[in-house]
Amino acid sequence: MRKIGLFFLFFIFCLIPRSVLALDTVEPTTNFYINDYADILSSETESYIMEHSVALANQTTAQIVVVTVPNLDGASLEEYATTLFRKFGIGDKEENNGLLLLLALEERQMRVEVGYGLEGILPDGKTGRFQDDYMIPYFKEDNFDEGMLNGYKAFFQEVATYYEFDGEVDAPVENEMSENDTFASLFTFIWVFGFSGFMIYILAHNSRNGRGGRGGFYFGGPFFGGRSSGGSSFGGFSGGGGFSGGGGSSRGF
Amino acid sequence: MKKSTMIIFGVVAVVILVIAMLAGSYNSLVSKEEKVDKELANVDVQLERRADLIPNLVNTVKGYTSHETEVIDKITTARENLLNASSVEEKSEANDELTTALNALMVVVENYPDLKASENFIQLSDELAGTENRIATARRDYNDAVTSYNTSVKKFPTNILAGIFGFEQKDYFEVSEGKTEVPNVEF
Numbered sequence: 001m002r003k004i005g006l007f008f009l010f011f012i013f014c015l016i017p018r019s020v021l022a023l024d025t026v027e028p029t030t031n032f033y034i035n036d037y038a039d040i041l042s043s044e045t046e047s048y049i050m051e052h053s054v055a056l057a058n059q060t061t062a063q064i065v066v067v068t069v070p071n072l073d074g075a076s077l078e079e080y081a082t083t084l085f086r087k088f089g090i091g092d093k094e095e096n097n098g099l100l101l102l103l104a105l106e107e108r109q110m111r112v113e114v115g116y117g118l119e120g121i122l123p124d125g126k127t128g129r130f131q132d133d134y135m136i137p138y139f140k141e142d143n144f145d146e147g148m149l150n151g152y153k154a155f156f157q158e159v160a161t162y163y164e165f166d167g168e169v170d171a172p173v174e175n176e177m178s179e180n181d182t183f184a185s186l187f188t189f190i191w192v193f194g195f196s197g198f199m200i201y202i203l204a205h206n207s208r209n210g211r212g213g214r215g216g217f218y219f220g221g222p223f224f225g226g227r228s229s230g231g232s233s234f235g236g237f238s239g240g241g242g243f244s245g246g247g248g249s250s251r252g253f
Numbered sequence: 254m255k256k257s258t259m260i261i262f263g264v265v266a267v268v269i270l271v272i273a274m275l276a277g278s279y280n281s282l283v284s285k286e287e288k289v290d291k292e293l294a295n296v297d298v299q300l301e302r303r304a305d306l307i308p309n310l311v312n313t314v315k316g317y318t319s320h321e322t323e324v325i326d327k328i329t330t331a332r333e334n335l336l337n338a339s340s341v342e343e344k345s346e347a348n349d350e351l352t353t354a355l356n357a358l359m360v361v362v363e364n365y366p367d368l369k370a371s372e373n374f375i376q377l378s379d380e381l382a383g384t385e386n387r388i389a390t391a392r393r394d395y396n397d398a399v400t401s402y403n404t405s406v407k408k409f410p411t412n413i414l415a416g417i418f419g420f421e422q423k424d425y426f427e428v429s430e431g432k433t434e435v436p437n438v439e440f
Contacts, residue, residue, distance in 0.1 A: 078386045079393075124383030125376030132375075245295070246390030249379045 023075055025084040026067065032088070032237035033057075038068035038105040040144040049152055052168070054237070056156070060163040061092040062118070063240060064099045064156060066148060071106035080104075081113040082246045091115040091242025098242035099155060103139075103148065110135060112155070113248040121162045122155070128249035130154050134172045139253040278411045282420055285402040289423055292395035293341070296426060299387045300335060300348060306384060307332045307351075310377050314358065317368035324361050327354040341424040348388065349428065355381070392426045399423045 029035045033053035034046045053064045065088060072080050081102050091098025098115035099122070112127040134154040138147025154172035161169075311325055331354045335347040362369050403422045406415040414420075 078389065082386075082390050123380065125379045128375065128379035129372075244390075245299075246386040247383055248386075249383055 023079060023083045024073065025080055025087055026069055028088050028238070030237070032239065033063070033065050035065070035067040038070045038103065038144075040068055040103075040105060041066075041148060042145045045145050045149045048149065052152075052156055055167050056160060056163075056165060057237075059165055059167065060097075060159075061095060061240060062097040062099070062159050062163060063091050063242065064101070064152070064159065065090050065239075066101045066152060068103045068105065068144070068148070070104075072104045072109075077102070077104060077107065077109045077111050077250050078246065081111045081248070081250075082244055085113050085115070085242075085244040089239030089241040090244070091117060091240055093241035093243075096242045096244070097159075098239070098244065099159065100244070100248075101148065101152060101155065103144065105144075107252075108139075109250060109252050110139065111248060111250040113244055113246075115242045115244045116247070117242070118159065119247045121158060122248075124247060124249045126158075127155075128251070130158075131249065131251045133174060136251055136253045275410075275414065278405075279414050279418070282402075282405055282411055282415060282418075285398070285405055286420065289395070289398045289402050292391065292398045293426075296344070296388065296391040296395050299384060299391050300344060303348075303351070303381070303384045303388060304332050304335050306377065306381055310358075310381065313371070313373050313377060314362070314368065317365050317371070317374075318361075321358075321361055324354070324358050328358060330354075341426055345426050345428065352385070389428075392428065396425050399425055 026035060026037050031046075031050055034041070034049050036046060049064075049066050057063050067084065069080075075083075081100060084102065085098065085100050088100075089098075090100055096115040096117035099118055100111075100113040102111045102113065103109070110131060112122075112131060114122045114124075114127060130151065135147045135151035138144070138150065150172045153170050157169050157171060159165075160167075307328060311328060314321065314325065328351070331347065331351040335344070335351055338344040338347040362374075368374055405411045406420050406422055
């Protein structure tokens with residue numbers, strides 16, 4: 001009798017349709033908002049994004065998530081982005097106010113995917129223009145860290161303004177690299193040469209006076225390095241169950 | 254006496270259980286059908302959105318070109334076909350036709366650097382690409398819903414109920430391979 005019962009149960013289980021997982025994407029990290037699987041972002045950028053996204057989500061429920069992956073495993077960027085967006089559940093379940101910035105390193109592709117609720121303030125055309133203006137010029141020079149941070153600021157500002165977010169909002173740098181580049185490199189050139197000239201002069205002067213090695217020049221320290229613990233102190237964040245219908249735009253670089 | 258009462262109770266319990274199961278299956282069929290309809294409505298919204306973008310695109314292209322009427326005519330016709338399509342099959346065909354026509358346009362656009370670089374055109378291309386992706390997503394969701402529904406219709410014991418109450422299998426939103434690919438440019 002019990003055997004028949006068990007068989008019957010098994011039979012019922014067989015009738016329950018299994019959900020089909022079409023595509024495998026990366027899993028959300030415990031930080032949720034920052035998932036640097038391609039390992040191209042600095043800890044400063046990561047903690048900046050983490051702090052801002054957490055503050056924004058706490059105040060407005062809108063979630064901005066950054067994901068970098070080494071490659072897409074043969075999937076198309078768009079399908080990968082939509083699947084990942086839904087798996088993470090970015091944004092509030094009711095408001096669907098999630099935003100995903102996804103970079104695939106090997107494919108050299110970037111996609112901004114917008115949840116239903118943010119499509120009004122971030123139509124596809126705008127997300128494309130933001131990428132062109134704030135991110136792609138950096139990515140073309142392999143400067144992923146700065147490009148992602150600058151693009152994040154641009155999108156963050158847009159969402160924060162819409163929700164009248166009460167907190168720190170930084171404006172992104174409008175990109176005019178082609179014009180600034182020559183000037184910047186010239187400036188660096190003069191600065192480096194001028195400074196090293198000055199250094200040589202000081203050193204030479206010092207050693208002549210027999211006081212070599214006592215110069216109090218110190219580089220690095222607080223300006224470079226440091227803050228390596230970055231976003232690791234955060235944890236336990238998760239998506240609000242937001243949904244995306246595939247809105248947004250993609251770019252190659 | 255006591256034994257027969259127990260048997261009656263047992264029979265009643267089994268009957269109730271069977272009815273409950275049948276009702277459950279019926280309800281799940283209904284909700285699955287609803288889901289299919291909902292997802293199809295989603296696809297329709299995106300198809301319409303795509304059709305709505307076309308006049309703007311055509312006007313922008315016309316502003317920069319003068320003798321590309323053939324390509325533009327094809328797009329306009331395809332758009333009308335899409336708006337007039339009613340069945341799922343017609344819709345997917347008309348959508349493919351529009352994709353082909355738009356791809357032909359994108360090839361032509363290569364000859365007009367000013368048009369290609371214009372802010373208006375870039376924005377429209379993004380909107381179009383975004384809508385195409387939305388259609389792809391909605392189509393996937395619709396097909397998933399159809400798979401789940403069709404499986405129920407075919408599987409025992411829901412197939413009996415489906416037969417009695419006239420639940421029929423639904424069409425997939427097919428996408429013809431090859432048509433979605435960008436055509437090769439020939440010189």
